[in-house]
Amino acid sequence: MPLPNSYLEYKHRKHGMDQHHYGWNPADRRDRIELSSGEKVHANIIVPLEFFPLNPPASPFKHPGAMKTPYPDLRHFTTRDYGNRVGVFRILEVLARNDVKATFAINAEIAKRYPPLIKAVKEAGHEIAAHGVSTAHIHYEDLSIEEEQAYISESRSIFPDAKTWMSPARNESTRTLELIKQAGFDICLDWEADSRPLKMNTEAGSVCAIPHYNELSDFKLLVDRSQSEKEWIYQIVEAANYQANLYEKEGASSFAFTVTPYVLGLPFRVQAIADAINSIKTINGVEFKTAQETFAAFNAITR
Amino acid sequence: MHSDPNLYDYWPYHGRPKIVWPDGKKLAFWIAPNIEYYEYMPPSNPLRQPWPRGNPDVVGYSQRTWGNTVGHWRLMDLFDKYNLRGSISLSIGLVDHHPEIIEAVAARKWEFFSHGIYNTRFSYEMDEAQEIAVLKDSIKTVQDATGERIRGYLAPALTHTEKTLDLIADHDFWYTCDLFQDDQPQPIKTKTGKLVSMPYSLEVNDVITYSVQGWSPERYTDLLIKHFDQLLKEGEKSGTVMCIPLHAYLVSQPHRLRCFEDALKHICAHQDDVWFTTGAEIADYFRENYWDQSIADIKSRGVATGGTGFAPA
Numbered sequence: 001m002p003l004p005n006s007y008l009e010y011k012h013r014k015h016g017m018d019q020h021h022y023g024w025n026p027a028d029r030r031d032r033i034e035l036s037s038g039e040k041v042h043a044n045i046i047v048p049l050e051f052f053p054l055n056p057p058a059s060p061f062k063h064p065g066a067m068k069t070p071y072p073d074l075r076h077f078t079t080r081d082y083g084n085r086v087g088v089f090r091i092l093e094v095l096a097r098n099d100v101k102a103t104f105a106i107n108a109e110i111a112k113r114y115p116p117l118i119k120a121v122k123e124a125g126h127e128i129a130a131h132g133v134s135t136a137h138i139h140y141e142d143l144s145i146e147e148e149q150a151y152i153s154e155s156r157s158i159f160p161d162a163k164t165w166m167s168p169a170r171n172e173s174t175r176t177l178e179l180i181k182q183a184g185f186d187i188c189l190d191w192e193a194d195s196r197p198l199k200m201n202t203e204a205g206s207v208c209a210i211p212h213y214n215e216l217s218d219f220k221l222l223v224d225r226s227q228s229e230k231e232w233i234y235q236i237v238e239a240a241n242y243q244a245n246l247y248e249k250e251g252a253s254s255f256a257f258t259v260t261p262y263v264l265g266l267p268f269r270v271q272a273i274a275d276a277i278n279s280i281k282t283i284n285g286v287e288f289k290t291a292q293e294t295f296a297a298f299n300a301i302t303r
Numbered sequence: 304m305h306s307d308p309n310l311y312d313y314w315p316y317h318g319r320p321k322i323v324w325p326d327g328k329k330l331a332f333w334i335a336p337n338i339e340y341y342e343y344m345p346p347s348n349p350l351r352q353p354w355p356r357g358n359p360d361v362v363g364y365s366q367r368t369w370g371n372t373v374g375h376w377r378l379m380d381l382f383d384k385y386n387l388r389g390s391i392s393l394s395i396g397l398v399d400h401h402p403e404i405i406e407a408v409a410a411r412k413w414e415f416f417s418h419g420i421y422n423t424r425f426s427y428e429m430d431e432a433q434e435i436a437v438l439k440d441s442i443k444t445v446q447d448a449t450g451e452r453i454r455g456y457l458a459p460a461l462t463h464t465e466k467t468l469d470l471i472a473d474h475d476f477w478y479t480c481d482l483f484q485d486d487q488p489q490p491i492k493t494k495t496g497k498l499v500s501m502p503y504s505l506e507v508n509d510v511i512t513y514s515v516q517g518w519s520p521e522r523y524t525d526l527l528i529k530h531f532d533q534l535l536k537e538g539e540k541s542g543t544v545m546c547i548p549l550h551a552y553l554v555s556q557p558h559r560l561r562c563f564e565d566a567l568k569h570i571c572a573h574q575d576d577v578w579f580t581t582g583a584e585i586a587d588y589f590r591e592n593y594w595d596q597s598i599a600d601i602k603s604r605g606v607a608t609g610g611t612g613f614a615p616a
Contacts, residue, residue: 053306070350070427071304072613075461078484079505086485091314099416105406116604136306213387214390226516267545268526 087265370552419459472496
């Protein structure tokens with residue numbers, strides 16, 4: 001049986017993108033942008049606070065940090081939980097000591113289970129972003145619109161003031177952006193299509209995508225790819241330096257990267273966070289900002 | 304199936320009441336060589352194959368033999384040099400296969416705890432009677448060989464059932480090494496007994512660093528030193544625990560052991576601040592001095608959920 005003829009039909013084959021969220025805007029022919037503050041680069045630290053249940057569903061896929069061995073996988077349940085009870089407090093301490101505000105992307109389930117943790121994050125003055133219900137609630141195309149709305153409203157009811165959204169495992173359906181906009185979110189941390197915050201269009205209005213670099217994910221670099229803390233620091237600092245050096249040519253930019261409590265919050269890794277922050281702070285024009293701060297600064301000049 | 308094992312309550316790391324180890328020490332350090340026996344032709348388990356390539360796996364099997372024939376003795380010499388006592392995570396079947404190792408370890412007054420009968424016999428799908436048989440076998444076999452009653456447990460190959468921790472608590476074990484949620488001990492919510500979750504520092508286990516992550520000996524030593532320095536610093540506020548879980552078939556390899564010694568040298572240079580001890584001694588001290596204080600503090604945080612492991616309130 002050959003493939004159906006439709007397999008060789010290309011209905012979106014034309015200049016530009018094959019989806020309507022944003023247009024094609026190549027770097028070589030667009031306006032250079034400058035922030036009113038004169039800042040060259042915004043660095044956004046994203047701290048995910050996630051609940052990994054002992055019995056994760058297999059569909060649409062298992063979250064990369066989910067249980068791996070047969071039930072009950074106490075090993076992975078407790079190593080993930082370590083982040084929420086021990087590792088995150090080391091991260092909060094490093095951020096406070098260095099006077100950096102981060103964006104904590106929090107599962108609704110974490111807020112329900114661990115109120116003292118939410119309180120500590122709030123009191124430290126960090127931004128709280130809604131991060132869906134849990135790692136077992138991944139948004140994907142086969143969900144009904146009602147199911148996906150239910151996930152978003154559960155998250156929204158826990159964090160009524162949040163402006164920023166990040167989907168569990170950064171996975172979306174084609175409806176997710178519109179649904180989060182309807183629920184009052186203006187900023188999204190799932191996409192990384194540009195080096196500057198990107199206006200994404202939906203039927204319900206626009207959402208701003210703050211570039212969030214998957215290739216700088218601490219889970220990916222340090223756990224999946226077994227790189228060293230030194231290599232992680234080098235790459236984070238290099239990204240900041242490189243973007244700052246391109247300021248004259250490309251203008252202001254931003255980059256977000258994760259600092260995951262069960263990865264970088266381990267005793268032997270926590271110093272790496274401080275080392276990366278200190279190196280970045282020496283780069284002229286690079287500032288640590290929350291997602292909302294970056295959105296506000298770039299939105300002021302692009303609208 | 305449960306989404307949460309409910310084996311312990313949430314306990315934020317900051318603001319905990321202070322733990323001080325004996326003689327004012329800040330960090331309790333224990334080192335846990337796993338002395339394991341992997342079978343040449345193990346039976347299959349419905350949920351996990353003992354050898355990923357199928358039986359027999361001559362490379363995997365003979366590497367474990369090397370660990371017991373050669374590697375263990377080198378590691379024991381190294382511990383002797385630094386005056387360290389090990390807490391042995393023991394495949395109980397090894398008492399019959401290699402009594403010479405048991406005699407040498409017992410002569411040094413090291414501790415034994417149970418790591419199942421063989422590391423190729425998993426807990427998955429065992430019923431309660433079968434799990435109890437493993438525990439009774441463990442207690443009796445070590446008692447007969449050494450006269451000592453074992454107090455710790457690490458499930459074979461980290462395989463569990465919902466009943467495992469209740470059963471070990473009920474058989475008067477003092478501590479479990481199966482949970483990795485913390486760097487301080489914590490009471491476990493079992494139906495009976497007084498079971499402590501003992502930090503076993505899985506992330507610095509040589510199986511994780513060498514076999515899973517594939518790191519170099521230099522990097523392993525570097526991270527052990529960083530791990531130790533951080534936990535010692537935090538131990539000023541409230542006593543922490545660091546364990547180095549080891550496997551002679553990995554760490555004692557000729558290209559690794561000299562480098563590992565550098566980590567021990569660093570750690571052992573901190574005699575004033577560190578309690579060099581065993582799993583059972585930490586568990587005993589915690590149960591006697593900090594059990595009630597810990598439960599009271601957890602309760603005061605307002606997030607205790609009640610119930611016991613796999614039996615929520």
